Amino acid sequence: MLKLRVSDVVSQDPGDVPVVRIYRWDLDKTYLKTEFDSIKDLIRTALQKPEDKINVPGAVALLKEVKRPRPESRSMVTFISGSPTQMRSILEKKFELDGIQPDAFILKPTLENILKGRLKAVRGQVGYKLEALLRVRSDAALSVPETLFGDDAEQDAFIYSVYADLVSGNIGLDVLRDVLVEAEVYATTMEKIMRYAAHLQPDDAEVDRIFINLDRRSPPGRFLTFGPRIVPIVNYFQAALVLWADETFTLDNLVHVAGGMLSRDDYGIQELANSFQDLLRRRVLTSAHLDRLEAEVEVYEEPDIIPSGFVKRLMTRVRALAPRSEIKEREWVGPPDYIEILRADRALKAAVTQKSAGLFG
Amino acid sequence: MDSITLAVDAMGGYNAPRDVVAAVAAASRQGSGDVFFLLVGDEVRLSDLLYEFGHNPERISVIHAPHYIGLGEPAQQALERKTDSSLEIACELVANGEADGLVSAGHPGAAILCARKYFQPLPGISRVALASVYPTPRVRGTDRLGLILDVGATLRASAEDLQNFALMGSAYARLVKGLERPRVALLSNSREARIGPPEVVEAYELLREDKRLNFYGNIEGDEIPRGDYDVIVCEGFVGDVALKLLEGTGEAAFELARSAYDKHLAWKTGLKLLSGGLKKLKTAIDFEEYGGAPLLGLDRVVIVAHPKSGKKAIGNSLKLAIKNIRARLPEQIAQDIAGAEIEGE
Numbered sequence: 215m216l217k218l219r220v221s222d223v224v225s226q227d228p229g230d231v232p233v234v235r236i237y238r239w240d241l242d243k244t245y246l247k248t249e250f251d252s253i254k255d256l257i258r259t260a261l262q263k264p265e266d267k268i269n270v271p272g273a274v275a276l277l278k279e280v281k282r283p284r285p286e287s288r289s290m291v292t293f294i295s296g297s298p299t300q301m302r303s304i305l306e307k308k309f310e311l312d313g314i315q316p317d318a319f320i321l322k323p324t325l326e327n328i329l330k331g332r333l334k335a336v337r338g339q340v341g342y343k344l345e346a347l348l349r350v351r352s353d354a355a356l357s358v359p360e361t362l363f364g365d366d367a368e369q370d371a372f373i374y375s376v377y378a379d380l381v382s383g384n385i386g387l388d389v390l391r392d393v394l395v396e397a398e399v400y401a402t403t404m405e406k407i408m409r410y411a412a413h414l415q416p417d418d419a420e421v422d423r424i425f426i427n428l429d430r431r432s433p434p435g436r437f438l439t440f441g442p443r444i445v446p447i448v449n450y451f452q453a454a455l456v457l458w459a460d461e462t463f464t465l466d467n468l469v470h471v472a473g474g475m476l477s478r479d480d481y482g483i484q485e486l487a488n489s490f491q492d493l494l495r496r497r498v499l500t501s502a503h504l505d506r507l508e509a510e511v512e513v514y515e516e517p518d519i520i521p522s523g524f525v526k527r528l529m530t531r532v533r534a535l536a537p538r539s540e541i542k543e544r545e546w547v548g549p550p551d552y553i554e555i556l557r558a559d560r561a562l563k564a565a566v567t568q569k570s571a572g573l574f575g
Numbered sequence: 576m577d578s579i580t581l582a583v584d585a586m587g588g589y590n591a592p593r594d595v596v597a598a599v600a601a602a603s604r605q606g607s608g609d610v611f612f613l614l615v616g617d618e619v620r621l622s623d624l625l626y627e628f629g630h631n632p633e634r635i636s637v638i639h640a641p642h643y644i645g646l647g648e649p650a651q652q653a654l655e656r657k658t659d660s661s662l663e664i665a666c667e668l669v670a671n672g673e674a675d676g677l678v679s680a681g682h683p684g685a686a687i688l689c690a691r692k693y694f695q696p697l698p699g700i701s702r703v704a705l706a707s708v709y710p711t712p713r714v715r716g717t718d719r720l721g722l723i724l725d726v727g728a729t730l731r732a733s734a735e736d737l738q739n740f741a742l743m744g745s746a747y748a749r750l751v752k753g754l755e756r757p758r759v760a761l762l763s764n765s766r767e768a769r770i771g772p773p774e775v776v777e778a779y780e781l782l783r784e785d786k787r788l789n790f791y792g793n794i795e796g797d798e799i800p801r802g803d804y805d806v807i808v809c810e811g812f813v814g815d816v817a818l819k820l821l822e823g824t825g826e827a828a829f830e831l832a833r834s835a836y837d838k839h840l841a842w843k844t845g846l847k848l849l850s851g852g853l854k855k856l857k858t859a860i861d862f863e864e865y866g867g868a869p870l871l872g873l874d875r876v877v878i879v880a881h882p883k884s885g886k887k888a889i890g891n892s893l894k895l896a897i898k899n900i901r902a903r904l905p906e907q908i909a910q911d912i913a914g915a916e917i918e919g920e
Binding site: 428435487 | 578630631636637638639
């Protein structure tokens, strides 16, 4: 039986159906298209009604496939968001409108942090998210693979990567402590994180995929340092394709995500085929994947949620756009130097704020 | 028009493919989301470059072309030898309807020849013309820009060609500057109608009698930058020289200012005080701000950007191409040429 903190739990499926995978999602800019770059944006977001909140294209379609009922197994979905706890009722209503039932939903205690004068914790995400990820994993006491979803607005790629490397034993507690010190995490939070991390078992199932939604259209090369486990995406059709390639999704799951994007998000063949080509160009998918997909499509009976012949037309376009040269997966030597990444990130932020030189001098 | 697709010769220009990819990457993030880009060139180089720039891959397809035409190559021979160059494949994509227009900052001669090979001339047009905008001090219509054509699509032009250039330029100015009756002038070495090369003298008469034009007469070179006329007509050789002279004069003025800045403290102080205004002036005369030159007279939108174009100039060329496609420029020019006479002032 799952052991989640009552305050975090939205729903739990009863019964003995085994959980085979956990999907952990960020909320803003990953599930919801949220703007919080200015105070005005923050206020507007806080006052927005559930029905006015807009989803990232394909997020709902993908989550529905993840949670599609199966008799033999099920997946868990948890949300760990940087939004304040005061948003809970609005966000739960939004989930309800979308037909999504998360298994756990954690929000940030922003007001508590302000009242306690922990101002760095209000803006900082490293301590909060690492602590939440490790706590939920520890509470659930499940050794199943995890898939993580975040975005490029904050430090999701960094945090998720540290978490994944901790779980897989690629980095130890000494590196974790150095990262937390460099990220200026408060001592009390650091202590909790170290305690949870110490309880990780070496034979635990790993985090095998991390998706980063490029909400800010960051250059995808920025994430190369984290290795092939992290896949920057611009829509959830791309995530579904990778999950299909990993054999986590079936072709039917993939087609349903595409179908959802056609009907809800106004996508067409061109956008989907270009998204496919992008993954081939970046060598996330390979020529072998393309061949396998074509073989599966040959014998696939299309559901009526998509226009007749859509999958075959899409495949024709994808094949036409396929790179001429053989595509193989990228090689990677990891894990990255997390301390160096934090320092470089800080240096970059400082450089951006410097004024540019004038016309003369 | 539901959506627009632009074919972009990614390998063309001194700064290609990096600046072309950077410009397309930036353009893919902007706008209403109904513009797609076919980035034509070496797929490995383009894919590697796309890693470096934030972009929206939903709007970009990379189309592989194994070769490209170098800026130093003789255009005709290069096109004959490299039938699978990025330029040729981009033209094919436009010709077969996969794209609505072409942008190239590559070999201008090759771009013009290739466009003429793949696209049809508009009815009544025997020669295409490159039309370039340049900054002027006067606001006419929607902006401070003048239009000069031809600036290099052909070397020489007959009187009839010059008349066609005037008609196409007038139609283009109407469309992009929002002017009902653009002022057209013929570039010569004298304001006197009977002085000048025979084709210019003959063209004067043709333009004067053409009721579709708002023709003002001949002008001399010093009148080009004043901005009294919306369309200045000349043959390609002359137009190319005139345009480069305008560009070079601006650059030389700023070089002089820079050297003065280093020489005397008083000049340095003065220029520092003026730097805000000078920056605006530099922006106003910077050719990178205006993008490329539309190739007029064909049934498709073609923008030929300067080979030394950087990211900004290519980005502006993309915007110009999109604007011209949305405005259905070729159809509009064809209609204008076939259309009714305009009333004189």
